[in-house]
Amino acid sequence: MSDKKYDFLDQVKEQIKAIEAKEKISHELNHHINSEKKRLVLTGIEKEEAERIAIKQMGGPVQLGQRLNKLHRPKTDWWLISLLIVTIGLSFLPLMFWNIDLNFYFERKIIASVISVVIITGLMFFDYRKFYKWRWSFYFIGLLVLALLVLFPTTYTNGVPVLRVGPFVIDSTQTLLLFYVGFSALIISSKVSYWKFLLLCSVPIFFFLVVLDPNSIFVFSAMAIALLWFSDVSKKRILLLAVSSLAVIFSAGYLLWGNLDDYQKDRILGYFNPTEYANSSGYMYLQAKELLKAAGWFGQRGEQVFIPTGHTDFVFLSLTYHFGWILGIILFLVLAMLMTRMIYVTFKINDSFGKMLVVGGLSLFSVQFLYSIAMTLGLLPIIGISLPFISYGLTPTIMNSIVFGIVLSVYRRKNIVFKQSITN
Structure with missing residues (x-):
């Protein structure tokens, strides 16, 4: 690189505040200068003069650096x-009617909220692209955790194996985060075909079946x-x-019906006909219907x-x-706006890996949000699924915080990361 070109690019980079954009912009400008130089040389101009x-x-x-600085500076999604x-603020409302030691649980809720904010903020400033090279690590660590749950569970909660590591409790649902990041990267790798992707998906599903976690299979x-839908795979293949x-699923359910225990059959039949099972599996469907009817506009x-x-x-x-x-309507609208905003962000991202991370995060959030509401309204069977950020519990709060922290990280770099195709 000649001194003139080096000085020019150096002055341009001095005007750009985003460190992540400096080298990329320098590379692009150098490419444009070299291309134009070659064109001019072909017309008979000397190399030095052409440059x-x-x-x-x-x-x-x-002036060029200042324009590029405005164009490629980090963005903050203030809407999200x-x-x-607002959502985290609304999550404190259940403490007002929950019959508990308010001071103790209020402190725990404050701590969980602070941890949530720290995670979201930290990940927003973290460069999400660094996750890509660890894609296989995320995948295999997820499998390792599931294997440990199957082979060496420390205890069981409601019949589901868990691992206790000091004060922390690890179960199969937490591996969803590892698979979320891993599969977001694997889906865009040229070394992972459609059939290989399905094969990679089948292994976690097998483990989820073994640990009796149908909720995680669904999510x-x-x-x-x-x-897959937002990848380059044919839409016909995905629908098929x-x-x-x-x-x-339905065929397996039909074949296995005769082998189910009575309580398992009751849980299924209670959803389809709660009145006949009012004293058992249908009770919660009927109670939810009555409580929602009695709520009125201003509650009880x-x-x-x-x-x-x-x-x-x-x-x-x-x-x-x-x-x-x-x-109830306000809460639904706030969560629906979160989901809508994530959909909007999806179509604003040019980087393939960033887009997949937003899509994966959107699906994790949307499934929890929509299923939880539909389950409450009696539209879907009752399963153990939390309402994001609103349900009490540190683990689900942390999981959703990680998702939104990553989404904010992708959005922050949407004007810094140039469109690219990752092939390794």
């Missing part, structure tokens, strides 16, 4: 951040299909996969009604009953 002309055509280095702040499958998967704050898992799985039911449908 001088090519540099001059770029304009003044200070504002909605997250994981939704995420995998969403990633989705239909085939549903056919396999004076009435103390016990709602099973009212601070976790049925937190939307609890909030709507105690504070009314006005709050």
